[in-house]
Amino acid sequence: MALTPSPAAHDVDLAVIGGGTAGLVGAQTAAGLGARVVLVEEERTGGDCLYTGCVPSKALLAAASAAAQARRASRYGVDVGGVTVDFARVMQHVRQAIAHIEPVDSPEALGRAGVEVVPGRAQVLPDGSLRVGVRTIRARHVLVATGSAPALPDLPGIDGVHVLTNENLWDLAVLPARLVIIGGGPVGCELAQAFARLGSDVTVVHRGKRLLPREDPEASAVLRAALEEDGVRILLEHGAVSVRGTGDGAGDGGTEGGLLTTTSGEDLAFTHLLAAAGRTPRSRGFGLEQAGVELDGAGYVVTDRHLRTSRPGFWASGDVTDHPKYTHTAGVHASIAAGNAILGPLRTVSRIEPPRVTFTDPEIAAVGAPTGKGGIEQAVHHTHLDRAVTEQRMEGFTRLAFDRRGRVIGGTIVGPRAGESLGEVCLAVQRKLSATAVAGVTHPYPTHNDGVWNAAIARTRTVLASPVPKALGRLARRVQERRTR
Ligand SMILES: Cc1cc2nc3c(=O)[nH]c(=O)nc-3n(C[C@H](O)[C@H](O)[C@H](O)COP(=O)(O)OP(=O)(O)OC[C@H]3O[C@@H](n4cnc5c(N)ncnc54)[C@H](O)[C@@H]3O)c2cc1C
């Protein structure tokens, strides 16, 4: 959405720098509490999630999934015929999804919520005020919500080729013929599957031992098999060493082709190269450090549990901090930071590892304590999940982690729409529900979400079969027998 300059200069309660998810939620939270709020945005409100992250990537995956489902329909006895992908229309669908959501994040919507949007780049002055163009904003509190940018691997030759990132990918007019992706994290995996299913020849070069290294190892293995079934070539424990442009892929928005040399000495030819190798915080170049806001070694804004920075009156949330980089985390943390700024430091960030979903097929969904690390766990493999059987989608599993008191402290679900089933595990973890409590709730049959119920029931049975509950059961029976004598 285009921004138009606003003239007035006045003091406010909260100035927000950045109009992505964190900035939008922080500004609206403070305005909802009756505060006078301005939000400074240098490009367009909506941020990464709307324009270059969650929304376009999920829209692309939806198109890719349609292609994959059509190709695989014959497993159900349904023959669809040849599948053709019209990439221009796929990208039109992606833009339509963005356009549908855009008004919600627009300066007009913010204005209606009581937030004044100031277009331009905020510069923090040593006295803590902000300069935006010719305007100076003196705010009682400042929320830094400037997000992160894609990290470009520092490789010899990389300056000589056009590198795709999540920022410029959405300008592609032609489907990449040979796409090499550096990185096997969430961005690399989601986009590898999307492009492979749309018809690109995709190779992922990942230096870790497994894809999604932060998730359950079995989830990584299932995902690897799924991507390979889609035709993705996966090189694990492989780094990129250098890049050389060859010009082969020219003709698509100036993108050149080239060769990427890996640590094993292999030359991978590409028409398009995508960097999905992590993020860099946008914390430098606008006066934060000079104003006394401490950054860590990687450049993230250092915050305490109330999301205060080292400079009094300055708060931070979202990707610019060292917290997990998800839209929901950015939003929740921004709401905490803005509320604390206006009402006093009442709320702290949760210590629970936040929910996360990698939207591949199958989806990899997890929350709380990591699973697959050998704690108290209960797994249900989806060969025993009737809905998965009916859809021939039995490759996944549901694994719950428990503490010594039998409470759910984490879970991983791998399967179709696993992200939708994760909500219940989030509730159980957040509210410290026991396996017995989850097992005691009637769930509809047959659903993918049954995996959570079945795991809780299996755990409850295991606990009941252990010596102490058995002895208690015997004791209760004896008491009843005596009473009835
Ligand atoms: C490809 C991809 C897919 C993703 N998919 C998901 C997903 O499915 N689910 C999920 O939960 N998360 C997902 N994420 C992560 C999610 O997008 C981010 O965690 C989230 O957008 C971070 O929001 P933010 O507000 O911190 O930053 P941003 O959205 O980056 O917003 C920061 C804003 O600050 C502005 N800005 C920066 N500096 C200044 C300045 N000095 N003055 C004025 N303005 C400034 C920028 O222009 C920008 O608009 C994905 C990320 C990527 C890259």
Ligand SMILES: NC(=O)c1ccc[n+]([C@@H]2O[C@H](COP(=O)([O-])OP(=O)(O)OC[C@H]3O[C@@H](n4cnc5c(N)ncnc54)[C@H](O)[C@@H]3O)[C@@H](O)[C@H]2O)c1
């Ligand atoms: N569905 C979602 O919620 C979703 C989707 C996409 C992104 N995100 C967020 O965005 C963040 C960034 O994602 P990402 O995938 O770019 O980063 P990441 O840090 O999660 O993963 C990048 C991977 O690339 C590997 N790598 C880095 N440099 C390399 C090199 N030179 N050669 C080979 N491998 C290399 C790293 O070992 C790492 O595991 C994520 O942490 C996540 O929070 C979320």
